Amino acid sequence: MEAMRSSKMMMMSSSKKDLFHVIHKVPQGDTPYVKAKHAQMVQKDPEAAIVLFWKAINAGDRVDSALKDMAVAMKQLNRSEEAIEAIKSFRGRCSKQAQESLDNVLIDLYKKCGKVDEQIDLLKRKLRLIYQGEIFNGKPTKTARSHGKKFRVSVRQEISRLLGNLGWAYMQKSNYLTAEVVYRKAQMIDPDSNKACNLGLCLIKQGRYEDARSVLEDVLQRQIPGSEDMKARNRAEELLMELEAVQPPLELSDILGLDDDFVNGLEVFMNEWAPVRSKRLPIFEEISSFRDQLAC
Known part of the structure; x- marks a missing residue:
């Protein structure tokens, strides 16, 4: 009887430990990495976690x-510059499968540090890799992970997401015409209300108020996927209020020009960035130039 009671208590203790790791999303064990995750997720001590991650x-x-x-x-401790150098120095020790997620972290770090040119270069490289079949392996979807959860991402969603980030980067450089072209291409592929709001802001910056109003009203009228999200709708309303308060339209001479090299690169996406390959994704067949439409 005593042996059975002891065995039952051990099983209950083991079950509690398993539940603890599930709740806190930390692995089991006593290795440097496990200790680092415990410091990060349970103790909420990023400084201690960083020391242990180095050891791992x-x-x-x-x-x-x-x-x-x-x-x-x-990044949480505003040590983004150090994080960038760490990734650059040690990513060679990581597997090929880890490189894409490291690139995604780098993009966020570049954004945090205001390194816009580096962000643009990396986003272009990721788009090129998708076209070459290096990320999706010629398939229409891939498995991604966020906050410990797996989910499926389509090539359309990923290209549109990257173009949306690229458009925002060009906005930071005040290259509004280039940003507009990129945002419109992103919306052609996989539209959403957040990119629509950014496009509206981009048009406001160019003094094209009626075009901006049309885009933002589409969000409020729920003509764009994601328009039911209150955050997007509130932002669209704020931008419309900003539109009402802006100065008269800018003179053309005040508007910064296109980043022609990249816009031309978008228009000949397949030919300039990679040779024709059997892995070529169908989505690239559907991306067509619309600069003439903008001029109409």
Whole structure:
């Protein structure tokens, strides 16, 4: 009887431990990486977590995850420059499968540091890799992970997301005409209300108020996917109020010109960025130039 009671208590203790790891989303064990995740997720001590992530990387313990998680912790502590250097220095130790997620972390770090040119270059490279079949392997979807959860991402969604980020980067450089072209291409592929609001802002910056009004009203009238989201609708309303308060339209000479190299590169996406390959994704067949439409 005593043996049975002891066995039952051990099983209950083990069950509680398993439940603890599930609740806090931390792995089990006693390795440097496990200790780092415990410090990050349970103790909420990013400084201690960073020290332990370094130990994990140096020990070769789950280097893929340790480097990415350490960079995220550094970003939380406003040590983004250090995180960028860490990824550049140690990504060579990571697997090929980890490179895409490290690029995504780098994009966020570049944005945090205001490194717009580096962000643009990396976004272009990721778009080129998708076309070449290096990310989706010629398939229409891939498995992605966010906050410990797996989900499916289509090539349309990923290209549109990257173009949306690229459009915002050009906005930071005040290249509004280029940003408009990129946003419109993103909306052609996989439209959403957030990019529509950014496009509306882009048009306001160019002094094209009626065009901006039309785009923003489409959000409020729920003509665009995601328009039911209150955050998007509130932003559209705020931009419309801003539109009402802006100065008269800018003179053409006040508007910064296109980044012609990249716009031309978008228009000949397939020919300039990669040779014709059997893995060529159907979506690239559907992207057509519409600069003439903008001029109409």
